[in-house]
Ligand SMILES: O=P(O)(O)OC[C@H]1O[C@H](OP(=O)(O)OP(=O)(O)O)[C@H](O)[C@@H]1O
């Protein structure tokens with residue numbers, strides 16, 4: 297652990313036997329922190345090698361930390377090398393890396409998920425929010441009021457002890473986010489948070505979190521009464537392909553209705569059962585090809601109780617009414633496993649969509665681009681088919697799949713259903729795991745399927761052993 301701080305500059309050496317803060321090393325610090333400093337303070341104490349790990353060595357090291365701790369507030373910058381893994385080095389790392397520290401921590405988390413380079417630097421834990429509720433609605437419907445109420449309800453009532461944090465998506469938030477994630481700040485500033493499809497616009501930017509939209513509406517009379525006639529209506533109004541996760545009617549004054557809504561609709565989304573399912577999705581890097589992160593969603597079935605848990609969540613999380621669903625549609629291969637178990641339990645027939653040549657005629661067909669995982673970089677196309685009698689024209693269909701990634705598979709199924717006379721307004725989608733980074737919702741919106749309600753059970757957990765999973769935001 298070595299530190300050079302400015303005004304006064306501090307060089308702190310911790311080493312056994314050989315004092316390593318030679319003038320050569322100090323010279324190299326010059327390169328590390330620039331030349332605009334006047335002097336460096338070198339703090340060094342030594343112990344004999346055979347006292348490594350002894351009480352004496354511990355006292356010596358503590359002395360260095362105490363002295364550095366006293367001097368750091370007086371410094372303006374720090375040069376750091378060989379920090380960690382001692383957690384006491386964290387404050388030195390903070391001083392050394394300043395506002396870049398969260399970004400460095402996030403990069404380390406992604407590039408070294410198993411913490412092989414534990415000795416490189418003691419970095420803070422990256423806290424990834426498990427779930428983000430985007431509260432939307434026209435100006436004056438009471439977004440701030442409801443957000444306050446719901447955060448309070450979550451913080452006091454969540455059985456899993458999850459904590460909610462309120463954040464407004466201001467320029468400052470975007471700046472913090474860009475610093476932490478290395479995102480393109482210019483683009484974040486440019487892209488307005490679109491009220492008509494905010495999950496689509498936002499989810500890929502926070503791709504380790506589940507993003508859900510809670511839309512607040514009121515009658516025009518209530519809005520007028522609360523806000524006055526001269527208000528500027530900043531919201532998007534009713535948009536044809538708006539598809540919020542849940543909608544809250546905030547016409548009644550007082551907290552009672554908001555709090556009851558949270559209990560009924562939001563708290564179940566924080567159900568503890570989603571967490572084990574999320575953890576069952578293992579990650580393999582560079583599979584099936586270099587640069588690809590494979591999420592083994594089908595592997596849930598290899599874990600004790602995995603299929604049963606998944607099935608029960610698919611059943612209970614569905615925002616619609618299973619008794620009004622005519623058919624569950626699924627596309628080979630992996631989706632069929634989850635769809636068939638679900639179909640058995642909700643007693644609904646399956647419409648199987650299979651590769652050409654695997655279903656008896658008569659069939660209808662559509663061409664399909666490869667899924668993100670199955671494509672080998674090229675744009676391969678194949679034909680998939682469905683029996684003409686698999687769905688009734690105008691019937692109500694739920695598509696079930698294991699993964700939503702690029703959305704190619706989902707859009708193919710939607711096209712096929714469209715050709716069979718099932719309009720987007722009669723279709724819902726349930727997937728076990730969503731990988732927002734591949735922007736499947738965006739593709740479905742581009743192809744005019746924005747009105748289709750897509751629900752996913754989990755966004756697989758970020759592969760960082762240190763993430764604090766009790767942290768809701
Ligand atoms: O959103 P997308 O990029 O289309 O990815 C999602 C699809 O990818 C997988 O199918 P795939 O046919 O690759 O593999 P499978 O045979 O295991 O179902 C998965 O089962 C989904 O259907």
Ligand SMILES: Nc1ncnc2[nH]cnc12
Pocket residue numbers: 589590591592593667668669670699701702731
């Ligand atoms: N299991 C998976 N992991 C990663 N990307 C995918 N795209 C489709 N399926 C996927």
